[in-house]
Amino acid sequence: MKCRLCGATAAINMRQHRLALCAGHLIEWVPRHVARTIEKYAMFTPEERVLLAVSGGKDSLALWDILLRLGYQVDGLHINLGIEQGYSAASQARVEKFVATRPGTRLYTVDLKGQYGASVPELVRRRRGRKPCSVCGLVKRHIMNQKACEGGYAAIVTGHNLDDEVAVLLQNALHWNVGYLARQAPVLPPSSAGLARKVKPLVRLREREVAAYALLRGIDYIYDECPHAQGATTLFYKDILNQLESRSRGTKEMFYLGFLRARSEMGLPGPELERAELHPCSRCGQPTTAPGLCAFCRLWTGEHVRESGEFDGEF
Amino acid sequence: MKCRLCGATAAINMRQHRLALCAGHLIEWVPRHVARTIEKYAMFTPEERVLLAVSGGKDSLALWDILLRLGYQVDGLHINLGIEQGYSAASQARVEKFVATRPGTRLYTVDLKGQYGASVPELVRRRRGRKPCSVCGLVKRHIMNQKACEGGYAAIVTGHNLDDEVAVLLQNALHWNVGYLARQAPVLPPSSAGLARKVKPLVRLREREVAAYALLRGIDYIYDECPHAQGATTLFYKDILNQLESRSRGTKEMFYLGFLRARSEMGLPGPELERAELHPCSRCGQPTTAPGLCAFCRLWTGEHVRESGEFDGEF
Numbered sequence: 028m029k030c031r032l033c034g035a036t037a038a039i040n041m042r043q044h045r046l047a048l049c050a051g052h053l054i055e056w057v058p059r060h061v062a063r064t065i066e067k068y069a070m071f072t073p074e075e076r077v078l079l080a081v082s083g084g085k086d087s088l089a090l091w092d093i094l095l096r097l098g099y100q101v102d103g104l105h106i107n108l109g110i111e112q113g114y115s116a117a118s119q120a121r122v123e124k125f126v127a128t129r130p131g132t133r134l135y136t137v138d139l140k141g142q143y144g145a146s147v148p149e150l151v152r153r154r155r156g157r158k159p160c161s162v163c164g165l166v167k168r169h170i171m172n173q174k175a176c177e178g179g180y181a182a183i184v185t186g187h188n189l190d191d192e193v194a195v196l197l198q199n200a201l202h203w204n205v206g207y208l209a210r211q212a213p214v215l216p217p218s219s220a221g222l223a224r225k226v227k228p229l230v231r232l233r234e235r236e237v238a239a240y241a242l243l244r245g246i247d248y249i250y251d252e253c254p255h256a257q258g259a260t261t262l263f264y265k266d267i268l269n270q271l272e273s274r275s276r277g278t279k280e281m282f283y284l285g286f287l288r289a290r291s292e293m294g295l296p297g298p299e300l301e302r303a304e305l306h307p308c309s310r311c312g313q314p315t316t317a318p319g320l321c322a323f324c325r326l327w328t329g330e331h332v333r334e335s336g337e338f339d340g341e342f
Numbered sequence: 343m344k345c346r347l348c349g350a351t352a353a354i355n356m357r358q359h360r361l362a363l364c365a366g367h368l369i370e371w372v373p374r375h376v377a378r379t380i381e382k383y384a385m386f387t388p389e390e391r392v393l394l395a396v397s398g399g400k401d402s403l404a405l406w407d408i409l410l411r412l413g414y415q416v417d418g419l420h421i422n423l424g425i426e427q428g429y430s431a432a433s434q435a436r437v438e439k440f441v442a443t444r445p446g447t448r449l450y451t452v453d454l455k456g457q458y459g460a461s462v463p464e465l466v467r468r469r470r471g472r473k474p475c476s477v478c479g480l481v482k483r484h485i486m487n488q489k490a491c492e493g494g495y496a497a498i499v500t501g502h503n504l505d506d507e508v509a510v511l512l513q514n515a516l517h518w519n520v521g522y523l524a525r526q527a528p529v530l531p532p533s534s535a536g537l538a539r540k541v542k543p544l545v546r547l548r549e550r551e552v553a554a555y556a557l558l559r560g561i562d563y564i565y566d567e568c569p570h571a572q573g574a575t576t577l578f579y580k581d582i583l584n585q586l587e588s589r590s591r592g593t594k595e596m597f598y599l600g601f602l603r604a605r606s607e608m609g610l611p612g613p614e615l616e617r618a619e620l621h622p623c624s625r626c627g628q629p630t631t632a633p634g635l636c637a638f639c640r641l642w643t644g645e646h647v648r649e650s651g652e653f654d655g656e657f
Contacts, residue, residue, distance in 0.1 A: 200515050201586065201593060201596065201597050201600075202596060202597075202600060203596075203597070203600035203601050203603065203604035205604050205607045205608055208608075263589060267582060267585060267586065270582060271516065271582065274578060278516060281516065281517060281518075282516050282517075282518070285516075285517060285518035286518050288518070289518035289520050292520045293518075293520055293523070293608050293609065293610050294608050294609015294610055294611075295608050295609065
């Protein structure tokens with residue numbers, strides 16, 4: 028296959044776009060595609076300072092690279108969750124290596140064990156019955172929101188891509204979980220109660236294209252799955268979607284973008300969390316739907332934590 | 343495995359119900375399950391006369407057997423569509439064999455070619471670009487509605503089972519086709535404009551259970567797929583749902599029943615077609631959303647027929 032723009036050997040063939048590109052042109056095409064997504068969904072402007080959750084994986088590092096090249100003001104926040112088998116250490120190392128070659132780039136690192144008193148595995152052991160991914164998500168969202176608000180950032184940015192979103196959408200649709208469906212969007216608006224805006228600029232790009240971009244840009248990212256990964260479940264749904272895609276090209280885009288278009292037609296509530304639903308946690312002040320303490324604080328105080336399935340972490 | 347009710351060797355293990363039954367108990371359990379469905383969705387009463395669309399396949403013949411055993415007043419309507427390779431002939435033969443052993447059962451047969459002038463394959467050839475399944479569905483729905491109204495029946499009954507419904511639901515959800523989603527229900531209410539109520543009493547039974555019932559009752563049904571079957575597409579979606587089911591038992595029930603529960607929570611329009619959307623066809627008088635002639639009449643008059651995807655047949 029040949030690059031549509033210059034005829035050189037293509038590095039990637041994106042069938043859903045009927046577009047094959049060589050390495051050089053892909054490296055230019057991806058940021059343009061992301062820029063269009065940011066503008067289409069009014070995610071943030073070049074004048075606004077945004078905070079990117081950077082894990083060390085391909086999506087967040089590729090996104091940081093893209094946003095810096097596009098001229099956005101994007102600082103990074105890395106949370107070392109203390110995950111064993113060298114996973115957290117290796118992740119942090121990749122993030123630090125990334126910034127080392129980009130002078131002037133600002134990175135904040137939070138060491139969960141060092142600053143709060145326990146790692147994710149330790150919290151999981153304390154809270155028997157609470158799954159690791161649930162604790163981890165809760166911790167990351169809490170800290171991200173806190174740092175974003177403290178730092179006066181306009182938005183929290185995450186590296187979720189189209190494949191991530193359609194896997195979640197399929198799960199939510201199979202369960203017809205209206206609450207979760209209502210909260211699935213490229214932009215989650217801020218709440219006056221103290222929740223920052225959250226945006227996903229990679230949401231119209233496939234995992235494969237992000238990986239190609241990262242590799243071609245020479246970004247060294249962590250390849251391994253987290254040892255605790257619900258990897259099996261996510262991989263299963265991604266495989267189902269790949270089968271659906273093979274049968275009908277563009278299924279992933281249709282499923283996700285069609286959802287965004289149809290949601291109001293279906294009468295689905297918008298993603299805004301009403302002020303009435305949120306109040307400040309009595310310990311940390313962060314907004315929560317739970318009475319009294321937020322779910323994050325309850326991890327530390329020993330109060331019974333409700334198992335994932337309810338809203339206490341999903342902001 | 344042993345029958346839960348009597349300990350004899352089980353003929354079927356229905357994992358989603360955690361229920362294994364022997365042949366004798368399955369033959370009793372299935373009609374009870376269908377009776378509960380009919381009552382739950384207020385489909386029809388024993389005092390009402392209903393018209394069952396009977397194709398000769400396992401679902402419609404099993405359903406007729408069940409409804410007769412339950413004491414409902416159910417007449418059958420078989421439409422011979424003139425499909426080749428002996429398919430229509432064999433289907434009609436199975437239906438006639440079924441009624442031959444059930445004295446007093448009323449069967450009406452419509453010979454499409456004989457009574458209207460052309461078979462489905464001939465109509466397809468006349469209307470190049472119109473898929474066989476589309477013509478076939480249009481014809482069946484039109485004739486069913488006409489006969490139901492002429493005969494003063496309270497409802498049209500069809501043999502759609504849970505596997506059928508979730509395959510369609512998955513396709514509609516992947517496309518987020520709100521119009522089709524709104525019209526997917528166990529009961530489609532009648533319209534004062536002249537559309538009969540339509541009900542699907544098998545909708546909470548799996549294909550496998552219906553097949554087991556038909557076999558154990560000694561019902562001779564047509565095994566072959568229609569030569570024109572979009573069998574590949576339906577089989578593909580059914581396979582996807584079987585994979586999802588293997589991972590998480592009860593997915594099919596959750597997906598369908600969860601949809602019925604969530605639809606009003608979401609604000610999805612109800613399945614009623616407003617009188618304002620329907621008017622009588624100028625040739626046959628049947629209600630249609632299309633201006634002038636209904637899609638069925640346009641098959642015969644030669645007017646351009648819109649390709650499937652719009653509403654003209656889906657009543």
